[in-house]
Amino acid sequence: MKNFSKYSVLALASVLFFSCGNSQKGQAETAKTGTEAVATDSLSKAAAQLGKVEFAESAFDFGQVKEGAEVKHTFVLKNTGDAPVILSKVTASCGCTQPEFSKSPILPGGTSDIHVTFKSEGQVGKQQKIITIQSNASNSMTTVQLKGEVLAK
CATH class of the missing domain: 2.60.40.10 (Immunoglobulins)
Structure with missing residues (x-):
């Protein structure tokens, strides 16, 4: 049981470590996508407000x-x-x-x-x-x- 506990704790720690990194990466991608969407919307509005x-x-x-x-x-x-x-x-x-x-x-x-x-x-x-x-x-x-x-x- 001691061996099982060591491996369980190690596996659990690995899962948490890697999932935290992925979570932050996902948040960064979401923030980047959100910023790009705002920039695209601003450009679209500016283009719509030009003379022709x-x-x-x-x-x-x-x-x-x-x-x-x-x-x-x-x-x-x-x-x-x-x-x-x-x-x-x-x-x-x-x-x-x-x-x-x-x-x-x-x-x-x-x-x-x-x-x-x-x-x-x-x-x-x-x-x-x-x-x-x-x-x-x-x-x-x-x-x-x-x-x-x-x-x-």
Whole structure:
């Protein structure tokens, strides 16, 4: 019986020792999973509260113009998101195309204009100019196009 008691106590001590380690490990994993869930929820809420840029038209076809003519067009964008949108940069794919835009915040449901001027001098043939819009919106980089054909003088 003495031998049995020694072995029983040893076995019981081993079980307690190993189960305590597993218990703490389980608690650490639960805490880690809980923290990750909170972080994921916060990111989801932040993403849901971003602005979103949508254009009334993604491309404008100016048809045919004579070389030397200036083509002007206004692209209207709307903030369909839940937070203000600020345009940080608007660029064109060619120096012959000049965009102008407001840096004022566009409130949810609000609109803003991007005025584009294309100078056709030296640009004979089919044209496709890409205007890239960068902002703090959920779709942080969007594009619109100006296209048409420039006829030689």
